[in-house]
Amino acid sequence: MPSRDALPPLTCLRAFEAAARHGSFTQAGGELSLTQSAISRQIKRLEKDLGRPLFERTAEGLRPTPAGAHYFRVVQRLLRELGDETARLRRHGDDQQLTLASSPTIASHWLARRLPDFQRAHPEIEIRILTVEDPYRLDLDEFDLAFYYHLKGEVDPPGLLAEPLFGGEEVIAVCSAAYLERHGAIHDADDLLARHTLLVVEDHYNDWLTWEVWYRAQGLDWHPPAHRLRANSFQLLMNATLAGQGVTLGWAKLLEADLRQGTLVQALPLSLPSPGTLSLLTPQHRHLRPAPRAFRDWLLEEQGSAGRKGCSMDAAPRT
Template structure:
């Protein structure tokens, strides 16, 4: 009679690692594009195979058992090493490909405008863009370099170093000319709060740049605005701003082309120095390929 395979299925290990990391079968399912019940079945199969429970089910969520804690550390380390080595082998198979990670807004508004210059200088390098809104959700094995706003000790994803692309950056209220034509010129910050539609991004990653902070750091009185358009995507709000639906906070150098072309205008003269810098993220302890070196040299110039 054949002996039992000593290794559990990879699908069970991935489900266990995600559930242990999130402390939730539902969130693990969301990450792996599976239902909560599918994750639960994978965990049950793994627990049956091991002959011991890995989780304790409590009214307020999941907790790892002592055996589960130890197994989680082992599984997480091995899956990370497997992902890293797989990515390295794939890159060796196509060592002229460069994968750039960025937020959808930065990728569409800024990076896409800059890349033609790089590609003219390096026509043999194939570019692949990976869009992930929150840099904390980046998998270090899936990209070569990243471009995000970096705030030291606040937007500080683990495992990467950050080099500022813009050493100085400012933030101002911006809108489309069409919006001003319909609603009239904005005379003061206080008028924004009562007469205009303010774009509000509901995203933990962008909590370091909010309308309330902008008002307070400029010494302006703050109160919740009467009219808002809210979304959890800065890209969606920026597209709505370009379409004339309201006023948003924007980084002036990131939006330089839109301001120069006149598709956006500065709605008020007040400007605040940005706490964040558009930065190049480089995974630490990664061997820099020739395409990575070429892009780093180009973008940091």
């Protein structure tokens, strides 16, 4: 029989934390890639070890007992701290590891296409990509360098230095060649609204990049389009654009490779200067290890930005 001072197995604690957070054994199992019965067995084992029930079933579903609710708060805090510290030690434990954070769109359309050249120059460096839509969710200890669009004048998490990678950026309307083949050419801005499908990001964080703003800033008449496809993810809209489902707004330099290869085409000969620019974000007050320093120097040289001064981070809107 285990000592009464022994801690419960980590698997039991993880199952309990997930079940209490979701209020469901089934959803906890889905998160942990376990069956509902496996979660139930872990909870019963933990309850036997503790000598008291942790959950009760009500008409509304599964609910922690008072003791279970208190234990959940303790376990959740400890598991989070353990996870954060484990990630920190893993990241800092090897000078040849490099963690790069960005939005999924930047990671897939821009960053991943530059990594092969860097890896050929630095085969000894192991790279990890962390995709986070919202820069507010970034923990400064989780990454070495990050890439987001930098928009001045907005409140943003402190502690980041921003170095613009592009001298200027244009926002353009893009679609796939297959879309034009199926729906015909887009004759002008009025025709786009009248006959075609506009892909729209439902995201308050990107209010500075909406179709209405794009139209009105160029002196174009705006009214709601005849057809819209909405999503809360810009990356999802980009996938829909590539699949020929409509026309979306995008950054010309971010999508340069797709435009050059013909997977995307400019739908209209119009553009709007972007208020934000893709920037390299570096946590301030941290000594850069050899791997992130090598990547930073390589990237800024590649982008023709070597020697450009960084500015204090005002904002980093995601794409």
